[in-house]
Amino acid sequence: MNNSNYFSRWVFGFIILLLLWLAFTFPFSLPELYTGIVVAAFTALLTAKYFDEFGISSFAPGKILGLLIYIPIILWEIIKANIEVAIIVLSPSLPIEPAIVTAKTKLKSNIGKMFLANSITLTPGTLTVDIIKDTYFIHCIKIAKTDEKYATDSIIGKFEKHLRRFVK
């Protein structure tokens, strides 16, 4: 996983932290900008050794484009799944068949697994309970079959092909 040198990680952390600072202090003045540059540079220096999966290469146009395409997809999935759950909550008989199932992922990097786990958790009806190596333990509110292949196809499949554009 150690695929970027210290300087490249530092530049990555600096840019991300500076953008965050600018967003937090939105109608910013010039002194605030100077303070932000100093604080971001110092914090990036302290934390660079922990973020070893990032670097300048993370800003490649293809990856940023993949992320930008992914955001509307995940928002649409969230809205669709929320409506399904709303129907379940409003129906008087509570038609639920909960189960904890396993599913396998092909993603290799930790950051990719993190994206996938958060996507699964954000769409209601599925909730990641734990990850051990490449196995996801997912609590489903309503699932037709509980075998691993079906769960992998129906829960992970729809996110994984989009995620593979920008994470390993």
Place this chain on the structure above:
Amino acid sequence: MFIIGVILITIGVTFSTLGALGLVRMPDLYNRLQTSTKATTLGAFSTIIGVGFLNPAWLIKTIVIATFILLTAPISSHNLARASHKWGIPLSDKTSVDKYDSKSGKKE
């Protein structure tokens, strides 16, 4: 802009209430986590973005707050689910299968 804001806030308030209803109605802890926290996340997200549309000078700040909620909500609910499983909260009677053994998961 005004119409979009009103629609977004109405959607958000509706989903927040549905999430709260789910929290009261669901039989066990995991189903409560499912329906409640995430419906509420969409609710708060939509409400906050809607306020940004009503008041365009605030749009960037509201997007920052909404994105923050969207990023942190799954992490906290994931943590709570795993902690409850290790704590020993039973699943509801309707549960068909539980493939997760938290004791063996702890060793690795």
Place this chain on the structure above:
Amino acid sequence: MTILIWIWSIILSISIILVLYRCIKGPSLPDRVIALDMFTTITTGLLVLIAHFLNNYVLLDVSLVYALLAFISVIAIARYLESAKRGD
């Protein structure tokens, strides 16, 4: 406009009452923590609505810090539950 904000706030308050019902009744400790987590999320939305109602930009910063502290406290409680012995 004012009447709309009143209606939204009243509906959100009703959902907060539902959440507090679960927080008081909740059979186990994690149930109460979930109710609290949800309570803070709804309150963040309500704070932003109030910021618009009062036209006060500072309340946006307040809601951001509120969401941040709520997230950290829920993570801390979850970590504590994972390591604690069950005593109810």
